[in-house]
Amino acid sequence: MATWLVKSEPDAFSWDQQVQNGTEPWTGVRNALAANNLKAMRKGDRAFFYHSNEGREIVGIVEVAREAYPDPTDETGRWVCVDMKAVGPLPRPVTLAAIKADPDFADLALVRQSRLSVMPVGAAHWAKLCALGGWTGK
């Protein structure tokens, strides 16, 4: 199972909405690198749900419910989306400040490429972020 991190501005689509809706299409990605990451996602992969701009913290975990398919919000038909299902909130959201303060995360894409909206997270980083977030679920 691969692990990822996806960003959303809470003004546009927040964690609360994700939880309320259960499963939700992850649309609106218009960046080639991010789109490649979406295409590499497999059903059952997990991803951190990160609030950009407002909050700037990892607030929860979602799971890929449907692999890449054409983004219905894209008129050109060039871009794809996936479906994400809410798994659960992090008991203690992990802030960007905390991530940046830890040298272990210096090579995390979130730190290195701040504008990328969909990125892979290595197994070691995933485990550490789960621990920091107080995540005890599976």
Added chain:
DNA sequence: GCCAACGTTGGC
């Protein structure tokens, strides 16, 4: 609200 990073567009 400002600015840095960076992707995209369009003129040549």
Added chain:
DNA sequence: GCCAACGTTGGC
């Protein structure tokens, strides 16, 4: 196909 101009993202 290069590169300057411009737009967008997102941290601060």
